[in-house]
Amino acid sequence: MSDIPQTAPQAPPLGQAFFYWLKLGFISFGGPMGQIALMHTDLVEKKRWISEHRFLHALNFCMILPGPEAIQLAIYISWLMHGVLGAVMAGVLFFLPAFLLLSLLAGAYLAWGDVPLMQGLFYGIKPAVVAIVLFAAWRIGSKALKNSVLWGIAAAAFVAIFVFGVGFPWIVLVAALLGVIGGKVMPDKFRGGGGHGASDKAYGAAVIDDHTPTPPHAQFSWLKLGMTVAAFVTIWLVAMLVVGGQQTLNDMGSFFTKAAFLTIGGAYAVLPYVYQGGVEHYGWLTGPQMIDGLALGETTPGPLIMVVTWVGYLGGVTKAVFVNPLAAGFAGAAVATFFTFLPSFLFILSAGPMVESSRNDLKFTAPLTGVTAAVVGVIMNLAVFFAWHTFFPQASTATPFTAPFEWFAVLVAVGAFVALWKYKADVMHVISFCAAVGLTYTLLPPLF
Template identity: 90%
Template sequence: MSDTPQTAPQAPTLGEAFFYWLKLGFISFGGPMGQIAMMHTDLVEKKRWISEHRFLHALNFCMILPGPEAIQLAIYISWLMHGVTGAVMAGVLFFMPAFLLLSVLAGVYLAWGDVPLMQGLFYGIKPAVVAIVLFAAWRIGSKALKNSVLWGIAAAAFVAIFVFDVGFPWIVLAAALLGVIGGKFMPDKFKGGGGHGASDKQYGAAVIDDHTPTPAHAKFSWAKLGITVAAFIGIWAVAMLMLGGNQALSEMGMFFTKAAFLTIGGAYAVLPYVYQGGVEQFGWLTGAQMMDGLALGETTPGPLIMVVTWVGYLGGVAKTVIANPIAAGFAGAAVATFFTFLPSFLFILVVGPVVESSRNDLKFTAPLTGVTAAVVGVIMNLAVFFAWHTFFPKATGATPFVAPFEWFAVVVAIGAFVALWKYKVDVMKVIGVCAVLGLSYTLAMGAM
């Protein structure tokens, strides 16, 4: 006899959803996998707004899209619940706190260059990020890897990216092809996460459950597709026309539009492209400034791709797009952010109805099941990467374990993981405690 709730909770109102997505925007640390883990904990396990199966189906789809997968997952889930209004609301709230914070930090950075208080806080947050990403790997892997075949795909993905530095898009493509083959010759291994179903009701009935019909606004029609595409082309064109008198801002608009469309694999795939364009092609910032921005992007809430806000702010100031440097910085940041994220809404609203109509068709779900397995391996690689650079901050490929070794960061990471895994402590509390510990430690060391 199951002790899980058999009755779905009441569907959230638009207001309730607004405050959840706003909160997530402020606490979404840990990069895309940490953010996905937070959404899984909140929306699947605690609130039961969406079932495990529907969550993973949406996640698999977002993983193969160009652009930031975590924010696209948020847009997708909110779109299912509240239509276009919900999609826009969730997407904007997901990145707005990070946009404001990074813009302010960029201004402080240009004015003063160094903020010891922030460095101390980030010193504690970095090992917390390691724990969050590792916990995400465990959480998603324990649910999605239901058999040895899927475990094998996850292991192969980890080896491919960690040992051979294979690009994430190629890993996703290979995993999808394995899913196509596996769905034909071993259908039980690729059905709903591996034969036993990705959703086994361990969390209870959900508002959007496994067999909940697709809402009317999420059903596919050619007319709706045409109107949506035309609307997005119109929004993009009007935005570009508004920048027409400023060459630097127009270049930013075109560049970040291409960045959003041409990269698959999330922030880590687009970063080399942004670095090349922002530093080498347009001279919006220096290489050192780009790395400083990346460090802040890793340890502030919001998607890691929010580093484009930093690039845009510094570029706006460097190119004097407006006489006032603060206004110039915010103008550049707004342009970079807007044109980076606009395609994410397009992808969900245009392709989402097709994905919803395919969720019970093994021809479509088997490749996505393979992608999920590969993603677990990629998350593990991300956890190892973060841990390496957090515990050995001066490490390089040639000297991977060069001193100093940050023993304090190791202790904080272990404590954070235990708090998340064993004691189910809220992620926000873990981040807060780790930040205070980091600040206290750096102040104490500085006083010695």
């Protein structure tokens, strides 16, 4: 154990943190669980900016919030380190690259109909995403599931969602209730992370360690809570006034605000709602265009809910919110993205101080520990879901194993997982290599 650092690294200045969050925005592939695993590797294991306990406590909280949990975790950690400015910086940089990329892809999509080069790249990226999500389940599960009770909750959650199709919000609710009961009946089983000091033993002392006092800006007060909520309500009202002169943009502002409060369970829980509103009610895009946008959203960096950028761009052009199609598309994309993510900042900045004040109180932490265990099972379901649609791209629920079977994608996924698990390869390197392999394979003549 002598090689484990006993002294915490120097706290990173805001500029250093800026470049990390910017980099993360460009390499955050793999959906929310892949992004969370990437942050865990960087911030807990390598940089040691935050301890395992503090990381998991923040993650547990973000899991029960509406909205994209990965970006909320980034906002939380950066807020803890650098206050409100850090929170805004991390949150914006997390989705900004995806916003720009999806807007550009949407413009190209409307102009040329398809993007063959990108499709070749995505052919390699999709199986890499399967490996990243599976690796995330293993990484988070091995850290969070410290006893048979938590393993049981994870297994039950997987069966509930995979076999019976139980909604994620119900799984979270039941897991939290089990945590409440378990914290009273068997408290030792629901002390998350294996007890204080576990993270030190694994990775060494961190800048924000298990016993590091809550910084002044993160301490709770009712006055601060009221001022924060009032500030966000004001921002929302002003933004609605700005877009209020254009009916489509006004509709987007209202619609995506509602969507943001319905995303308990992540993007997949709200996609049917977005599809129904964007395609069937408002007619911003067609069903096939929505599916194409989802495929791009799954294989570009940033949260999967960034598909709202695609919906907003196509809606802005379809409804001609401006004469210039480029301006119309970017306006729609900006409005959809802004109103989708604004509540995430509200949730963290308003409730974060209460969460920090509860981290040593078992009656608050035990339910969150139960939620984390259930989430591991949900991640496994997500890995199976991605694998199914990647290896059997034409399959459906009625015919789950419809040919063709993409044997090459299986080989890429296995290779990517081995690279991540055995050789500790960098996620970005794995994605880049798999993308190049996929492009090469699609350009070559068929082997059989």
